[in-house]
Amino acid sequence: MKYMLLIYMDENALSETEREHCYAKSAQLAQELNAKGQYLSTAPLHPVATATSIQVRDGKSLITDGPFAETREQLGGFFLIDAQDLDEAIAIAAQIPGARVGTVEIRPVLEVAGLPKQQ
Template sequence: MKYMLLVYGAETCWTPESREDCMRKSMAICEELEKEGKLIAASPLQSISTSKTVRVREGKPLVTTGPFAETTEQLGGYYILDVATEEEALAIAARIPPASVGCVEVRPLDHLPQ
């Protein structure tokens, strides 16, 4: 079963040192999952200051700067996993360092009809 883990946290909660430590620990988890054949993709996202939101209204695109909603926590990265059970996905999510200062949302991927 494929799951997406969405990593949320406040961008301001990290010092440069704690961010580097988080990245190092996260990369080690990625390497482990890749060796086990469970990692499909993972990546941190750039700052929300680089984001744009697109809405189409009356057939015309409207592009605004920033995320869709103002919140205290922002989407900071993701993992896409292929694991046997939801419990395994949840256990991996609990190991991801940002879970200790933010949260990790675990959602199964849906299948597109062919």
């Protein structure tokens, strides 16, 4: 089953050196998952100040700068993995460096017919 591991943290929780170390550790984890056939995708996101949100209501688009909600922790990146079950997804999420300073939300991915296949 596919799981999305959403990494939330305070953008200012890490120094630039700590952030680079986090990226290196995340890349290492991605390589390990890839070797086991569990890696699908991962990426950090640019800071929340670069976010744009859109809402469509009654056919009209409302576009605003910034994230959808003001929170203490922001979505900072993700891993998309293939795990046998939730327990295995939890074990993988616990290895994500961001889990040490933030929160990793684990969500099963809903398979929808008619979508393009991943390459």
